[in-house]
Amino acid sequence: MAGPTEAQVRETLAAVNGAMSLLDGVAVKDGHIQVALAIDPTKAEQAEPVRKAAEVALRVLPGVLSATVVLTATSEPGSKPAPKQAPAAPAPKAGGQPQSPMNPEDIPGVKAVVAVASGKGGVGKSTVAANLAVSLAKSGLRVGLMDADVFGPSVPRMLGVNRKPDSDGKFLVPLEAHGVKLMSMGFMVEERTAMIWRGPMVMSAVQQMIFQVQWGDLDVLVLDLPPGTGDAQLTIAQKVKLAGAVIVSTPQDIALLDVRRGLTMFEKVSVPVFGIVENMSMYICPNCGHEAHIFGHGGAAAEAKALGCDFLGEIPLSLPIREQGDAGTPIVLSQPNSPEAEAFRALAERVIQKL
Ligand SMILES: Nc1ncnc2c1ncn2[C@@H]1O[C@H](COP(=O)(O)OP(=O)(O)OP(=O)(O)O)[C@@H](O)[C@H]1O
Ligand SMILES: [Mg+2]
Structure with a gap:
C-alpha cells in the first residue's frame, strides 16, 4: 500500500x-x-x-x-538530565517513592527487559544480543529482540529477516525468526532519513516504538542498545523499565573508561548490571580447534571484579561467529555443538539466573 x-x-x-x-x-x-x-x-x-x-x-x-x-x-544535546533528587522534580504521587523525572515503564506483556550495551561500537554487541536471544528461546523462554540502533541496525541482517512489519493500525506486529520475535528501527526508517534526524528525535522514536509493538506475552525482551553509554542510552534506560544490563567489551577495551562509564550510567538510573561479557576473547583455530589467548587470559574477569560486577563469560573470536552471524543464522543455531555456541549458552544461563 x-x-x-x-x-x-x-x-x-x-x-x-x-x-x-x-x-x-x-x-x-x-x-x-x-x-x-x-x-x-x-x-x-x-x-x-x-x-x-x-x-x-x-x-x-x-x-x-x-x-x-x-x-x-530543544535544550542542547550535551545537557544533562536533571539529577534524581532535583528539588524541581515533580512531587511524587501520593504514597509513592521519590521518583526520577521520567518514570520507567513496563512494556505490557513483557516480564523482563534485558539491555545489551557497550561502551563503544563494533565490539560485537549485536552478535551477543542475537545469540543470547536465540539461546534464551532455545531454552524454552518466550523471547523478543529489539534493535534500537537506528544508525547501524544489524538485527535484521543477523537474523536473516528484512520485511516491513505489519500493523493493525495502532500496533506493529513483530516479525519472527528462529523462534524470536523481532523488531528493528531498521525495518521502519530509511537509513538516510535516520542520518538527518537529531539524536533526541531518534531516541524518542525508539522509545515510543518499543511500546508500539504487539510483543504478546514474553519472558524476556533483549534490547540491543546503540553503541555508547551517553545521554541517548540513558534516555532509553529512563523510559523503559529494565530488569538489567549486559555490558559487552573486548579484551583490549575492558580496562578502558568506556566500560566504567557504562556501569555508572546504569547505576544512575538504578538498573542492575548483570555483568560483563568479554567478546572476541580467545581465538579458536578453525582448523585444529586450538585455543589461543591472543590478548592474554583472565584480565576481563579480574577487571569485572575490580569494577564490582559479575563476569558473565567469554565468547571466542571465531570466523564462523562472524560468517554465520552476518549471513543470518546465529552460530547457536548453525553449529549448536560448537564451543562458540556453548559459550553463548553459558551466557544465556547466567542471564536466566539473574532474572
Ligand atoms: N566473537 C566474534 N568472533 C568473530 N567475529 C565477531 C565476533 N563478534 C562479533 N563479530 C563480528 O564483528 C562485527 C561487529 O559485530 P557487531 O555488529 O555484533 O558489533 P556491534 O557492537 O553491535 O557493532 P555496532 O556498534 O556497529 O552496533 C560483525 O561483522 C560480527 O560478525
Ligand atoms: Mg550493533
Whole structure:
C-alpha cells in the first residue's frame, strides 16, 4: 500500500491546533509516519495533548500503518538530565517513592527487559544480543529482540529477516525468526532519513516504538542498545523499565573508561548490571580447534571484579561467529555443538539466573 505522502502529513498536522509551530521533523515511509515536535522541556505537559491529537489525526489517514508523534527537547544535546533528587522534580504521587523525572515503564506483556550495551561500537554487541536471544528461546523462554540502533541496525541482517512489519493500525506486529520475535528501527526508517534526524528525535522514536509493538506475552525482551553509554542510552534506560544490563567489551577495551562509564550510567538510573561479557576473547583455530589467548587470559574477569560486577563469560573470536552471524543464522543455531555456541549458552544461563 502506498500510504500518505509527506505533504498530506503536513496538511493534516496543519489542522491540529498548535502542532505546526512545534514541528521539527517528518519522516514518512510505506505508511509509517514519524513526526517530531520540538518543545521546551519544561512545557512537556502542555505539549502532550498536541502530541496526542496529532497522532490521532495521522492514524486515520488512508493507508497509514503506524503514526508516531514524539516530543523532543530543544535544550542542547550535551545537557544533562536533571539529577534524581532535583528539588524541581515533580512531587511524587501520593504514597509513592521519590521518583526520577521520567518514570520507567513496563512494556505490557513483557516480564523482563534485558539491555545489551557497550561502551563503544563494533565490539560485537549485536552478535551477543542475537545469540543470547536465540539461546534464551532455545531454552524454552518466550523471547523478543529489539534493535534500537537506528544508525547501524544489524538485527535484521543477523537474523536473516528484512520485511516491513505489519500493523493493525495502532500496533506493529513483530516479525519472527528462529523462534524470536523481532523488531528493528531498521525495518521502519530509511537509513538516510535516520542520518538527518537529531539524536533526541531518534531516541524518542525508539522509545515510543518499543511500546508500539504487539510483543504478546514474553519472558524476556533483549534490547540491543546503540553503541555508547551517553545521554541517548540513558534516555532509553529512563523510559523503559529494565530488569538489567549486559555490558559487552573486548579484551583490549575492558580496562578502558568506556566500560566504567557504562556501569555508572546504569547505576544512575538504578538498573542492575548483570555483568560483563568479554567478546572476541580467545581465538579458536578453525582448523585444529586450538585455543589461543591472543590478548592474554583472565584480565576481563579480574577487571569485572575490580569494577564490582559479575563476569558473565567469554565468547571466542571465531570466523564462523562472524560468517554465520552476518549471513543470518546465529552460530547457536548453525553449529549448536560448537564451543562458540556453548559459550553463548553459558551466557544465556547466567542471564536466566539473574532474572
Ligand atoms: N566473537 C566474534 N568472533 C568473530 N567475529 C565477531 C565476533 N563478534 C562479533 N563479530 C563480528 O564483528 C562485527 C561487529 O559485530 P557487531 O555488529 O555484533 O558489533 P556491534 O557492537 O553491535 O557493532 P555496532 O556498534 O556497529 O552496533 C560483525 O561483522 C560480527 O560478525
Ligand atoms: Mg550493533
